[in-house]
Structures are given as C-alpha cells and as structure tokens.
Amino acid sequence: MSQQRYILKGGSILGSQTSDLLIVDGKISKIGNGITDDKAIVFDITGSVVLPGLVDLHTHLREPGREDSETVLTASKAGAKGGFVALSAMANTSPVADTAGVVEQVFRLGREAGYLDVFPIGAVTQGLEGQQLSEIGAMADSVARVRVFSDDGNCVSDPLVMRRALEYIKKFDGVIAQHAQEPRLTVGSQMNEGQISATLGLKGWPAIAEEAIIARDVLLADHVKSRLHICHVTTAGGVEIIRWAKARGIQVSAEVTPHHLLLTDDLATSYDPIFKVNPPLRTQSDVMALREALADGTIDIIATDHAPHTSESKDCEWQEASFGMIGLETALSIVNKTMVESKLMDWSQVADRMSIAPARIGRYEMHGQALVAGAPAHLAVINANKNWIVDRDLVQSKSRNTPYHGYELPGLVTHTFFNGLPQLIDGKVAEKAAR
Numbered sequence: 001m002s003q004q005r006y007i008l009k010g011g012s013i014l015g016s017q018t019s020d021l022l023i024v025d026g027k028i029s030k031i032g033n034g035i036t037d038d039k040a041i042v043f044d045i046t047g048s049v050v051l052p053g054l055v056d057l058h059t060h061l062r063e064p065g066r067e068d069s070e071t072v073l074t075a076s077k078a079g080a081k082g083g084f085v086a087l088s089a090m091a092n093t094s095p096v097a098d099t100a101g102v103v104e105q106v107f108r109l110g111r112e113a114g115y116l117d118v119f120p121i122g123a124v125t126q127g128l129e130g131q132q133l134s135e136i137g138a139m140a141d142s143v144a145r146v147r148v149f150s151d152d153g154n155c156v157s158d159p160l161v162m163r164r165a166l167e168y169i170k171k172f173d174g175v176i177a178q179h180a181q182e183p184r185l186t187v188g189s190q191m192n193e194g195q196i197s198a199t200l201g202l203k204g205w206p207a208i209a210e211e212a213i214i215a216r217d218v219l220l221a222d223h224v225k226s227r228l229h230i231c232h233v234t235t236a237g238g239v240e241i242i243r244w245a246k247a248r249g250i251q252v253s254a255e256v257t258p259h260h261l262l263l264t265d266d267l268a269t270s271y272d273p274i275f276k277v278n279p280p281l282r283t284q285s286d287v288m289a290l291r292e293a294l295a296d297g298t299i300d301i302i303a304t305d306h307a308p309h310t311s312e313s314k315d316c317e318w319q320e321a322s323f324g325m326i327g328l329e330t331a332l333s334i335v336n337k338t339m340v341e342s343k344l345m346d347w348s349q350v351a352d353r354m355s356i357a358p359a360r361i362g363r364y365e366m367h368g369q370a371l372v373a374g375a376p377a378h379l380a381v382i383n384a385n386k387n388w389i390v391d392r393d394l395v396q397s398k399s400r401n402t403p404y405h406g407y408e409l410p411g412l413v414t415h416t417f418f419n420g421l422p423q424l425i426d427g428k429v430a431e432k433a434a435r
Contacts, residue, residue, distance in 0.1 A: 004420055005039050010046030011381060013371055015347030021050065023377040026420030030373055043415060043425075045381050049347050052355040053085030053116075053378030053418065054332065055367050057148070058177070058231060058255060058303035060324070061087065061118070064105060065094025070308040070398045072109035072118060077396040078306070078328040080115040080423040080430075083380030083413040086359070086367050087116060087328075091123035092153040098123035098134035100142040107144035114432060115423045119364060122146040124165050124176060128154045133165060140172045147363040150177035152231055153278075155213060157183050162217060166226040175227040175253075175361060178217050180238070181279065185209035190319060192265040192280045200268060202318065205280045207235040214238050218245035218252050229361060230254040232305050234279045236289035243298045253361050255303040256290050258327055258334035263287075263403060273314050273321030274403050277307070294353060295344040301358045304331050308399030325403050329395055332382055334404075336411035340384070355380075377420035386412040396429055 008021040013031065020035035021028060056079065062070035072089070079087050089106050091097035097106060103120035110118020122139040126132045128151045139146040149169060156162045156178060165176050186209045191197050193204025214230055218241065221228035233239060233254050245252045259277065264284050267275040275281060293299040307324025314321050327334075335354065339345040345353070359368025369375045390404040416424035423430050 005037055005041065006420070006422065007035055007037060007040045007042045008045050008050065008381065009042055010044060011048050011050040013050050014351055015049045023417065023420045026377055028371065028373055028375050028377050031371070045415065047385060048381050048383045048414060050371065051083070051347065051351045051380045051382065052368060052371055053380050053416065054083045054354045055086040055358040055362070055364060056084055056304050056306070056328065057088045057301060057358040057362055058152070059087040059089060059306045059328070060092065060308065061089040061106070062093060062308060063109060064102070068310050072106065073113040074396060074398040075306070075328070076110065076113040076115035076118065077429050080416045080418070081396045081413065082328040082330070083332050083382065083416050084328060085116045085378040085416065085418045086364055087118050088148060088362060089118055089120045090152045091121050091150060092128055096123050096127050097121070098126050100135060100138040103139050103144040103146055104142050116418050117364070117367070119362060120144045120146055121148045121150050121177065124149045124151045124156050125161060130154060130156055130158055130161060133161070133168065136165070136168050140174060147172065147174045148177055149174060150179065150231065152177065152179045155179045155181040155183060159216060159220065163220050163224060166221055166224045166228065170224070170226045173363065175229050177229040177231050178213065179231050180210045180213035180217070182209040182212050191268045191276070192282050194265065194283065196265050196268060202268065207237055207282070210235055210279060211237045211241060214241045218242070218250050221252055222248065222250040225251070227251045232257050232260065232279055232303070233290065233299060234260050234282045234286060236286050239289050239293040239298055243293070246298065253300040254298070255301045256294055256299045257303060257305045258331045259325060259403060261287060261291055261294070261338040262334055271318050273316065273318045274325065274401060276318060276321050276323055277325055278323035291338060291344055294339065295349070300353070301361065302331065302335055302353050303358065304328055308397055309401050311400060314401045325401050326395065326397050326399055328397065330390060330402065330404050330409060332380070332413055333409035333411045336382070336384060337409060341410060377417050379415070379417040380413060381415035382411050382413050384411045388412045
C-alpha cells in the first residue's frame with residue numbers, strides 16, 4: 001500500500017515559529033523550513049496557525065435513539081469542520097449509554113463515520129436516574145475502554161451514590177464528570193436568577209445551585225482520593241471553590257463552554273429560546289471570571305457541550321423550549337475572539353485547553369500530543385486573520401440551533417487532519433466513500 005504524504009507549507013506552529021510540516025503514513029515525519037517531497041500533496045497554509053487536533057470532552061451526539069436531532073456521522077462532520085479529531089459522546093441517549101453494549105455501539109458508529117475518534121462517556125447511574133450505579137466496570141472493560149462517566153443533563157444529586165461512584169472509578173483511573181445542579185433549587189428554572197429574570201417573569205436559576213454541588217463534590221473527591229471533573233462551570237463563585245480545591249491538592253478538573261465565555265443573560269430579553277441553555281447564561285461579571293480562570297488554569301479545558309435539537313424543540317415559547325445549543329463548528333473562533341484577541345491566552349495555551357488537557361483528563365492516549373516528529377498527525381489549522389459569518393443553513397450538524405447565526409467571527413478553521421488524512425480541506429468537509 002502506498003504511503004499517504006502531505007506537506008503543510010508556511011504555517012505557524014502554535015502561533016510561533018513558521019515551518020513546513022511533512023505528514024507520512026499518518027504521522028508527523030518532519031518539521032522545518034523548505035521541506036520538499038515530490039510524492040506529497042501540498043497545502044499552502046501561509047499565515048495560518050497549526051494546532052494539535054482539538055479534543056472535546058463534552059458532546060451530545062444523540063445517537064442512538066434521537067437521530068432526528070443528530071447522528072454520530074453528522075456530529076463527526078461538524079467536529080471535523082471545527083478542527084476536532086476526538087469527541088466524547090455523552091450518555092443521555094435512548095437507550096442510555098449505561099451498558100457495555102450501548103457504548104460499544106456508539107464507539108463502532110464513530111469508527112464507521114471515520115472523520116474522527118468518538119469516545120463514549122458512560123452513565124454513572126442506570127437510566128440517568130441517580131439511584132443505582134450503572135455497569136461502570138463492564139463499560140471500562142469494553143472495547144470502548146470508557147474512562148469518563150457522567151449523568152450530564154442530570155446531576156448525581158445523592159451524595160452517597162456520588163461517593164460510591166468516585167470510589168468505584170479509582171480501580172481503573174476513571175473520572176466522574178458532574179453536572180453541578182442541585183435539583184431542588186432549580187425546579188422549573190428557566191434562566192439565570194437575577195434582575196433580568198425578575199423583570200421577564202422567568203423563574204430564576206440561582207448560582208448557588210451550581211456552587212453547592214461543586215463544593216460538596218470536591219470534598220467527596222478529597223475524602224476518597226478520586227478524580228472529579230466539573231462540567232460547564234458558569235459562576236464566579238464556582239471558580240473560587242475550584243481554585244480553593246486545587247490549592248488543597250484535590251484531584252479536580254473543570255471545563256467552560258465557548259458560549260459561557262461570550263454570551264450573557266441579557267440575551268434572554270429577546271425571549272428567543274436559542275439562548276436557553278443548561279446551565280444558563282450568566283452575568284457579564286461571571287463571564288469575566290470564567291475567562292480569567294481559564295487563562296490562569298483554574299479551569300482546565302474548553303468543552304463545547306454541543307447540544308443539537310430539532311427545530312420543533314426550539315421554535316416555540318421559551319418555557320416550552322429545550323435547553324441547549326450547538327457549538328462544534330464555532331468553538332475555536334469563539335475562543336479566538338474571547339481569549340486570544342483579548343490577549344488573555346496565546347495559541348499554545350489554546351492548544352493546551354482544547355487538546356492536550358482534555359485528552360489527558362479523558363485518558364485519550366493518542367491525542368493531545370506535542371507537534372513533533374513521530375507524533376500522530378492529528379492537526380487543526382486556523383486562519384486567525386480571516387473573518388467569517390455564521391449561517392445556520394450551512395452547518396454540518398443535523399440541527400440548526402446555533403446562537404451565532406449572522407455573527408461575524410474571527411478565525412476560520414481551514415484544515416483538519418485525523419490520523420494523517422485530511423478531513424477538512426480549505427474549509428470543506430472531505431467526502432467519504434459510501435459505507
């Protein structure tokens with residue numbers, strides 16, 4: 001079989017030195033200036049930034065059971081368009097991914113799609129009901145080799161169940177990814193609790209509902225000496241609890257979504273349910289605290305919480321609409337806008353927060369590696385100087401619930417390489433042979 005050979009010419013590695021990059025047979029073969037190879041396909045990426053392929057630790061792929069919103073294939077295409085080479089499929093499918101059989105099905109669907117790696121996340125409890133632990137050991141031992149477990153969409157609110165889960169996953173170096181939401185404090189909640197919710201007459205979602213669970217769970221993680229990951233942190237108070245826990249040496253990591261780095265609760269004044277999300281958009285002061293925490297490493301990673309919904313689920317009254325928004329195709333541009341252009345982070349830090357650290361937390365050994373000769377050629381290329389306008393009718397996702405329709409965003413992802421093969425070429429998703 002002939003080797004696949006590609007040259008990326010003139011890119012800026014992590015936004016610093018300008019170099020050519022030779023890919024041979026799925027690996028980075030050489031990095032340097034003036035690389036030539038008569039057998040290689042050449043891509044001129046002069047002026048663009050080369051990053052390790054992005055890794056999303058929090059994605060809703062919907063399949064099996066909710067293919068009207070998204071499939072593994074359509075989500076994989078959306079991921080490739082956004083620069084991602086690995087997605088972590090949340091367990092709130094139908095049936096729930098709480099058995100080895102379901103996680104193996106999702107894993108297999110990802111392999112068949114072929115655009116990137118799909119790593120299933122296993123449910124913590126059976127049916128996401130928060131009562132009985134799921135088949136955690138069987139999922140960990142399956143071909144999917146699950147290491148991340150979450151009831152995301154629901155909080156593991158029972159402290160005894162949470163303690164048992166944290167103890168169990170220690171056996172195979174797993175991690176519990178907690179959706180921090182005290183359910184009794186958020187019954188019927190529609191948006192961030194504050195002056196705007198009171199003015200609009202929408203039931204408020206207090207910050208304390210998130211912070212109380214974060215505080216409880218970092219103490220539980222410390223008590224049993226296990227790994228805890230906090231999903232989609234949204235409040236300044238939550239940041240401070242995580243900062244305190246890390247200072248004590250507790251094994252806690254945390255994520256923030258791109259939309260919580262940019263959007264605020266004042267958007268609810270439009271009554272447009274495109275801005276209805278769980279957890280809710282917070283205040284500008286919360287947004288600034290999240291940005292600072294991401295920059296200083298208190299928050300470890302950026303995760304999309306890509307949550308596709310059918311138009312029927314979002315084109316309705318706010319109170320009846322589903323929570324969630326899509327974000328795979330816009331994530332890197334939002335991070336460019338909020339963190340890089342503001343000088344809070346450089347591209348090497350973006351690589352850490354969107355590739356290296358999420359791969360480390362998820363134990364995805366073949367991802368998040370440094371861009372050096374011999375490493376797997378998982379790459380994302382972004383033209384940071386090119387603006388583009390988001391059009392919901394042009395997204396690769398099966399759903400259209402992007403909050404950024406009509407926005408002009410800075411930085412266009414132009415190429416994505418997975419296992420050394422181009423999945424996105426000059427901004428267009430590569431066509432695959434019929435499966």
